[in-house]
Amino acid sequence: MELNNATSILSTLGHDGRLSVYRLLVRRGPVGARPGEMAAALGLKPNTLSVYLAALEAAGLIHARRDGRAIHYSADMARMGALVDFLVADCCRGRPDLCLAPQDGAALKGRAMRETPFNVLFICSGNSARSIFAEALLRDLGGDRFNAYSAGTAAFSTLNPFAVELLTRNGHDIAPLRAKSIAEFQTPEAPRMDFVFTVCDAAANEDCPPWPGQPVTAHWGLPDPVKQQGTEAEKSLAFAQTYARMRQRIQAFAALPLDQLDKLSLQRHLDDIGRPITDDPA
Structure with a gap:
């Protein structure tokens, strides 16, 4: 990720309303949520929510998909993962005693679930x-x-x-x-x-x-x-x-x-x- 892209994302999230919308969509996972649900859950006016969604979409943090007449918005977790990797790249010059190394999805490979029940x-x-x-x-x-x-x-x-x-x-x-x-x-x-x-x-x-x-x-x-x-x-x-x-x-x-x-x-x-x-x- 380039510095200007990271700056744009951080600037977009540096607002209480936009950050609340983004965090809600993260909680909703890949299925996402409809604008009406988000407005009701966060107590936002529809036009205010539309402005927040447009800013988040322009920053590449969310994307929209149409399901019939309804529109669902979802968080782009790959985009956020790239930002996190950019922020912690070369963390502490590689000192594992001072910080954790960046993790990507592959780092979870092979982690066994504990025994049942x-x-x-x-x-x-x-x-x-x-x-x-x-x-x-x-x-x-x-x-x-x-x-x-x-x-x-x-x-x-x-x-x-x-x-x-x-x-x-x-x-x-x-x-x-x-x-x-x-x-x-x-x-x-x-x-x-x-x-x-x-x-x-x-x-x-x-x-x-x-x-x-x-x-x-x-x-x-x-x-x-x-x-x-x-x-x-x-x-x-x-x-x-x-x-x-x-x-x-x-x-x-x-x-x-x-x-x-x-x-x-x-x-x-x-x-x-x-x-x-x-x-x-x-």
């Missing part, structure tokens, strides 16, 4: 449906390879009755399930997570502190069936569709050969699992 946490806003589905599904489909947990950033006090009825009908044990706050998993006594998945966009947009141990993370967002309007049948259908889509993702995750994948390969698999599903599952 893996601790897996699913996060959404209310912890009343989507994350509860994920917890119940992984407990049943993952066997003794995983310890499944779920939590909400603003957890409700009770589980959604449609979710409870659907889980019961599909043979899941609902006795261990309850709505929980994410705070339960941020204490020193809490289990150390190996994987943390956000399953709703609102939770993915939250600016949360780093998880101890640097777990592998991904965003597996699905529409909130709790917000479905209409008849009882229409609401039940929305929950059934969300459950079926989550089941597809949990099945794909549980089938991954975790002991054979390096961290970069694993991250790609998890991102692929979380990509938007365009067709309703059969």
Whole structure:
């Protein structure tokens, strides 16, 4: 990277609003986010957000893609990686006792995941449906390879009755399930997570502190069936569709050969699992 390019990037990020937008997109990973979501999450006016997005795109920090009528913005992590490499190149004249050498993706190759069972946490806003589905599904489909947990950033006090009825009908044990706050998993006594998945966009947009141990993370967002309007049948259908889509993702995750994948390969698999599903599952 040339000096003028680095200067342009740093100048662009040297603004509270633009930096907040960029950090949100980094949290959203390769799937990205729509302008409406970002404006709501950050409390920005649409025209203000447009100015910030244009500046970030001009600096090469983000890129846009069209999905039907919607536009998704994503952070260009390769661009940021090049900036970091430029900033720390020849760090301390190569003194390893003073600073860490720059790492690229290849440095993660060969890092083995620890032995199972893996601790897996699913996060959404209310912890009343989507994350509860994920917890119940992984407990049943993952066997003794995983310890499944779920939590909400603003957890409700009770589980959604449609979710409870659907889980019961599909043979899941609902006795261990309850709505929980994410705070339960941020204490020193809490289990150390190996994987943390956000399953709703609102939770993915939250600016949360780093998880101890640097777990592998991904965003597996699905529409909130709790917000479905209409008849009882229409609401039940929305929950059934969300459950079926989550089941597809949990099945794909549980089938991954975790002991054979390096961290970069694993991250790609998890991102692929979380990509938007365009067709309703059969």
